Amino acid sequence: MAGESTAERCRRAARRALGLTELRPGQLEAMTALADGRDTLAVMPTGSGKSAVYQVPALLRPGPTLVVSPLIALQRDQVEALHRNGEAAASVDAGTSARARGETFEALRTGETEFLFCSPEQLAxxxxxxxxxxxxxxxxVVDEAHCVSSWGHDFRPDYLRLGAVAEALGRPVIAALTATAAPPVREEIVARLHLRDPAQVVRGFDRPNIALSxxxxxxxxxEALVASVREQPLPGIVYTATRRRTxxxxxLLADAGLRTAAYxxxxxxxxxxxxxxxxxxxxxxVVVSTNAFGMGIDKPxxxxxxxxxxxxxLDSYYQExxxxxRDGEPAEATLFYRPEDxxxxxxFTGAVPDEETLARLAEAVMGCGDGGIDRRGLRERTELSPRRLTTLLDLLRRAGAVRPGPRRVTPVPGGPDPEQAAGAARELAERHREIERTRLEMMRRYAETGDCRRRFLLGYFGEDxxxxxxxxxxxxxGTARTPVEAGGPFAMHARVEHDTWGPGQVIRRDEDRLTVLFETGGYRELLLDAVLDQQLLRERG
Incomplete structure (x- = not known):
């Protein structure tokens, strides 16, 4: 309608196509940005309507919509949901026949189908x-966008190609969606997907109906876990670290009379x-599982x-x-903690790639000249699995040595030689391992704190x-403290600089200590007296 704002068009489309008479916090902001053609990163809790965030602007923009989703079951669920709303949607996966695949793409080209769902593996x-x-x-649309981040709890190398895929598609508007992402994960999503001046819509992480212990x-x-499960309302999920333990x-739970399965x-x-x-x-x-039982479990x-x-x-813990x-009714989350675990x-965080393998890979790319080498030929030459190849190429990309594209990998003109590239890439991997270990240290501190666990957890995600x-x-x-308003330097969210760990941000401010998230040093806890006496930090503008 003439004179109608983008926000009003989004509200009208949401009512007409999805039957949404009211939009939840953050939905309209993200919809409007996408409808206006702006890249958008939306971090919103599960159940807050992330699907509507892309479906509404998709109906307002000319041309079809690609939705990248990691699970086939999740893709099919979303296709069926769109069909129920009268929208044309389809999916392709490894099991799709050549004939069905051809018909699907033809319908997409002719405008008969608006939404196509596929996995990142298909985009290889x-x-x-x-x-x-x-x-x-x-x-x-990049669903479960945290999978692109090596900072994240569910890193998947296949997601690393998506920035290059977007360029190969003529650079459509990108919507990156996830339910849980700490500040460094958000930054890496923006960088790896090549988002351009994105609107960042981050809504509260707090789930006050879940009792934490x-x-x-x-x-x-x-024994204690089985006894606890028997006392709980059902159903529930038990997470464990190894397959054998599932x-x-x-x-043991089956012996206690519960209907249960391992996953x-x-x-x-x-x-x-x-x-x-x-x-x-x-x-x-009860399902007893490793972290494999995750995305797609939208059981209220x-x-x-x-x-x-x-x-x-804490990223993986809070996601699980x-x-x-999810129905808003009372629920419980209990961690059974042994320091030896x-x-x-x-x-799990200990391995880093060896320089010899990295140098051999860099040489394989550089030895083919400016035109580079196709990915299949590179796999054959290096005998690396597709997953490992993608991970190592990303390290070499970050070291400034190669440019991985959806089809070919080319050397960077004037970049480092293979040995220099391998050394720089290994240093990046070692730095990442150290950061991973600081994240584990934050998990330990959560388990051992006597202060409010929810306040600690939300502080990790940048919320006070x-x-x-x-x-x-x-x-x-009664051990949780009421925080005292802390005056002086280094307030919450203050930007700071450390001589060794570089720039960072204060994510927690207590009376006697600071918790700072450093870009290269990860999460660090510093005693405030030492910071002031030794001038360990400088505030940045």
Whole structure:
């Protein structure tokens, strides 16, 4: 309608196409930015309507929409939801026949289909990229965008190609969506997807209906965990660190009379699908899983999430905890904590690539001249798996040596030689390992704090809760402190500089200490007296 603002057009389209009479916090802001053609990063809790954030502007923009989603089951669920709303949507995956694939792309080119869903692995295929480029994609949606970040809890190397894919598609508007992303994850999403002056819509991480608690264990927590599960309203999820442990705990819960199943990435797809389907249908009381049981678990009535061991970061912990209580009703999240379990997580973060492999890869690219080499030829020459190849190429890209594209990898003119590139790439990997270990240290501090756990957790994500939450074990035990308004330098969110760790931001300010997130040094806790006496930090403008 003439004179109608973009926000008003979005509201009208949301009512007409999706039946949404009211929009939730953040939805309209993100919709409007996308409809106006602006790249957008939306960090919004699950259940806050992230799908509508891209569906509404997609209907207002000319040209089809590509939705990149990591799980086939999740893609199919969203396609079915769009069909129920009368919208034309389709998906392609490895199981799609050549005939169906051709018909799908034809419908996309002719405008019969508005939404196409596929995985990042599909976008590694040049023929798929060519078909999408011919269709004139106007909006590219990256769902679960935290997977692009090596800072994140669910890093997937296949996501690293998406920035180059967007360029190959003629650079459509990009919507990056995720439910949980700490400040460094958000920064890396923007950089890796090549977002241009993006609107960043970040809505509250707080889930006040989830009671948080930690149980300090001296021995194997299995018996205490089973007893706790038997006392809980059902259904629930138990997370554990290893595949072997899933079967062990599932067996103990079954012996206790609960309908339960183990789940991990080593199971056959059919078995994983069967467990997922049974849980969603209410046929299981408890699923015991590694972190493989994650995206796509949008079951509103999960009443508890237990962790049998400490996770590797607060990012992964809060993502997993967030699968409880999505209906807004009371739920519980309990961590069974043994300090010795930290060693297993340190082991998981311990490996860095060797310089010889990195140098061999750099030489394989540079030895082919300015035209570079196609990815298949590079895999054959280096004998690296696709996943590992993508990870190592990203390190060499960051070292300024190569430019990985969707089809070919080319050397950077005037860049470092293979040995120099390998050394710089390994240094980046070592720095990343150190940062990972600071994230694990923050997880340990969460487990051992006597202060309000929710306030600690939200501070990690850049939010200041203010006072104690009243719904965690430390608040109920009376050990949580009411924060004192801290005056003087280094207030919350202050930008600072350290001689060794470089620039950073204060994410927590207590009476006697600061927690600072440094760009190259990760999360560090500093005693305020030492900071002031030794002038360890300088405030930046």
């Amino acid at each position: 295929r040049p023929d798929v990229v060519d078909e999408l480029a011919a269709a004139g994609i106007s909006l590219m 930690v149980r300090r264990m001296l021995g194997d927590p299995a 079967a062990e705990l599932a067996g 991990h990435g080593g199971l056959r797809r059919a078995d994983r699908d069967a467990v997922h389907g049974a849980f969603m249908a209410g046929e299981l009381d 009535d999960v009443r508890f999430v237990h962790h049998a061991e400490i996770p590797g970061s 905890v967030g699968r409880a209580g 930290l060693g297993l997580q340190r082991y 809760l203010g006072g104690p939450c009243g719904n965690c074990d430390t608040c109920l035990a």
